[in-house]
Amino acid sequence: MADQAEGKDQALETNGGHEEDQEPQHAHIELPSTDASHSHSSAPLVSSSGWDGKLRMPPRHAVLTNPDILSDPEYSDPEAPPVDEIEADEDLLDDYPPDTEDIDLVHLRISSIQALKLERFTNLKRICLRQNAITSISLPANWGEKLEELDLYDNLISSIKGIENLTNLTNLDFSFNKIKHIKHVNHLHKLTQLYFVQNRISRIEILEGLENLTTIELGANRIREIENLEPLHQLQELWLGKNKITEIKNLSALTNLRLLDIKSNRLTSIDGLEDLTNLEELYASHNAITEITPSTFANNSKLRVLDISNNQISRLANISHLKDLEEMWASSNKLADFREVERELADKENLETVYFEMNPLQLSAPAVYRNKVRLALPQVKQIDATFVRV
Incomplete structure (x- = not known):
């Protein structure tokens, strides 16, 4: 450790x-860390202040593409000049062979997934579109049985739609977006890692069907109560830091839990851990x-x-x-x-x-x-x- x-x-x-x-x-230091959970990503999983969602402060720096998500989630200025966006096109993918299994398009001001014409990559297993300006998800239907990792960290997504066919996903990252509700993920039965760091989620819900999940990150949201985690029998890591939780409860089903992060909440006691006999951290x-x-x-x-x-x-x-x-x-x-x-x-x-x-x-x-x-x-x-x- x-x-x-x-x-x-x-x-x-x-x-x-x-x-x-x-x-x-x-x-x-060594973590199941930022890089352990996102080991293939090319950009650091940190905000402009160095925070990676777990309240750790590694000595590295990155600038959020969409910093308004942090400063004022409801921010909108109709008088502001238009954002300087570059709509993605085929040129971004010229260096990728058609049979590639891994695509990284980080911090390129991409606003349209469709413009990438991704359907030609029929063997793709992992795609990282971190730090762009994507508002909606539109992925090729023929990826359904092959794509294993989808990284949309730091975009402008407010609703989870467009991943209905991705039944082979094992790793899904929606951190640093504008999502208010956990929806449309419970069909992902092979999912083992799910990330919702720094969104606008106020309730843990609709996790039925995710029986293979081992890690879920919900840090820096608006959650007030620990609830609805009973389906996650295989869960080993639960990250709930920087929310509004006042009580540790409803964890009795998580007998495989090894790590619980509940820092920066509103706890007055640490009662509620009696069933977590495998807890290590x-x-x-x-x-x-x-x-x-x-x-x-x-x-x-x-x-x-x-x-x-x-x-x-x-x-x-x-x-x-x-x-x-x-x-x-x-x-x-x-x-x-x-x-x-x-x-x-x-x-x-x-x-x-x-x-x-x-x-x-x-x-x-x-x-x-x-x-x-x-x-x-x-x-x-x-x-x-x-x-x-x-």
Whole structure:
């Protein structure tokens, strides 16, 4: 896992370090990541601020083609000059042989899919049309049984239509569009990865038939309630960051879930995880959580990564049974007692990374903070953003 925590919001900030430590550097990272889930794409999956939908901040930059989606979703100015668009034509595809299986047309101001005359590519398995000005989907009917991946990230699509024949899809990305409702995808029985990051979705619905789905991303929408996920028995990753959720609930059917991201919501507790016995990674930073109760992680003994940063937690408690813990992120809380840190974490042989900066632990005595962490947790290799010299 190690790199799974790349770019956490508060994470890769500096800690100040002592001379016995190495120079500060960015936390080690590797994700089922942006690039894992979109491994064939040629452009970074990030917004203009560097956010990739999971609230990670990798050191790379991209400019959204349609930035109004972020700043004001309802924006419309009838007096504005016309957008400088280039309608796609055959010239864009001159370099592709007729038997190609993979097409990438990224950031080319394409507004018409039909003008591409895609029907000549009868063996196509993957097409990426990211960062264009596409408003509607019109794909060749003869692609139905062959196309496996469709990437429409960062366009101007408001309604899901035109994918009725694509029954062989395994990966579908509608992130950074204007979609309000999840519709017309439940016939995609082979789908394993589905992305709706940064749209206008207010409700999780109509997912029946997606029994093979392993990853669904719904970050940065308008969702208030976790619901209607029961059909997704194979789901392993659920991304719900940056919504308006107040309670973790209705997850009992997701017994294969390994990763839950629910950061930047409106949670006051982390109750509701009791049926997620295979959960390995939990990201719950930037909420209003006040405590970890005895029942919070009672059934989550497989947790390897726990992120509770930027909450209101005053006591580190009830995690001593998490023997497999590898990373503990608890920055920007109200933790003040090093005895709790030692009691809860000292026996974790696999624990390599801890974040406690911006707690009273650090703020009250910054000069001795790192040494105290090292004394309490001699096994760790990284304290905040700085690696520990062996």
